[in-house]
Amino acid sequence: MTIPFEGDPIRIDKYLSTISTDYTRSFIQKQIKDGYVSVNGSAVRPSYMLTAGDIIRMELPAVKDPEILPSQIDLDILYEDQDLLVVNKPKGMVVHPAPGHYNDTLVNALMAYCKDDLSGIGGIARPGIVHRIDKDTSGSLLICKNDRTHQAISAQLKDHSITRIYCGIVCGYPDPVNGTVRGCLGRHAKNRLKRAVVSADKGKPAVTHYQTTEQFKGYSLMKFKLETGRTHQIRVHMASIHHPLLGDELYGSAKNPFGVTGQVLHAKVIGFIHPSTGRYMEFTAPLPDYFNRLLQTLREQ
Numbered sequence: 001m002t003i004p005f006e007g008d009p010i011r012i013d014k015y016l017s018t019i020s021t022d023y024t025r026s027f028i029q030k031q032i033k034d035g036y037v038s039v040n041g042s043a044v045r046p047s048y049m050l051t052a053g054d055i056i057r058m059e060l061p062a063v064k065d066p067e068i069l070p071s072q073i074d075l076d077i078l079y080e081d082q083d084l085l086v087v088n089k090p091k092g093m094v095v096h097p098a099p100g101h102y103n104d105t106l107v108n109a110l111m112a113y114c115k116d117d118l119s120g121i122g123g124i125a126r127p128g129i130v131h132r133i134d135k136d137t138s139g140s141l142l143i144c145k146n147d148r149t150h151q152a153i154s155a156q157l158k159d160h161s162i163t164r165i166y167c168g169i170v171c172g173y174p175d176p177v178n179g180t181v182r183g184c185l186g187r188h189a190k191n192r193l194k195r196a197v198v199s200a201d202k203g204k205p206a207v208t209h210y211q212t213t214e215q216f217k218g219y220s221l222m223k224f225k226l227e228t229g230r231t232h233q234i235r236v237h238m239a240s241i242h243h244p245l246l247g248d249e250l251y252g253s254a255k256n257p258f259g260v261t262g263q264v265l266h267a268k269v270i271g272f273i274h275p276s277t278g279r280y281m282e283f284t285a286p287l288p289d290y291f292n293r294l295l296q297t298l299r300e301q
Helices: 012-019 025-033 106-114 147-158 233-240 289-300
Strands: 002-004 037-039 055-058 077-080 084-089 138-144 163-171 178-182 185-187 195-197 207-215 219-226 265-273 280-284
Touching: 012 025, 012 037, 012 055, 025 037, 077 280, 084 106, 106 138, 138 147, 147 265, 163 233, 163 289, 178 233, 195 233, 207 233, 219 233, 219 289
Parallel strands: 138 265
Antiparallel strands: 002 055, 037 055, 077 084, 084 138, 163 219, 163 265, 178 207, 185 195, 207 219, 265 280
């Protein structure tokens, strides 16, 4: 793949691991050292500093699908019954196996915990997974234990009837303080690893409602309610109105005065109709410790 770089100077290994969150930085570094990455037609070191106008060429080697094995990783379970689980995914955990993450994902943990009681519709690499959130987004995730439940939840996701409310911290002060961002989302024209607001014929409709709940010096605490659930939806929509999420180097700035890794975003609430009972259920994932510490720091500025 070819990636035109535009932005502030940054190490190539850090940049590539940021825009391609399915790969670890160590995996990216190895590919660079092995000659699978070049800049402007020449081999570089992992420490190479990218500057605006550089053209990155990355040709990752073909890999065989590995056997996905269970791993004994603690799960924060918010709810469980014979059909499904709601888990609170920690920041930094990848949802399903991918290059660089084969033994430390949520799927590995679920396989150890649920054994064979996971839906198979998602394939061998994604048992139980009916929707996902980004590696650096924490919070509530719904897991299906059987195919009937998977199909029913998929239908609710398709018709946008599932309640999904997120908390996040953005740069600046959105104006108006409460509003709605509407914009079709599709592939970025220059960087295939990113999403962007595009024309209706090139993307899918996406709607994000936002509400400012607290303001600090230079930042705002936000509540987001999704009508749709597109890849990177909140991140792209907030960047499109010039208020990217704090820590989001892909859609915002590489400058990070608080040292957080990745976007400050938490899937706080998920609500759905239970496929077996027909009853609406809603669960809240508490804010992670790092998020609360960051809020305290912002309030003391």
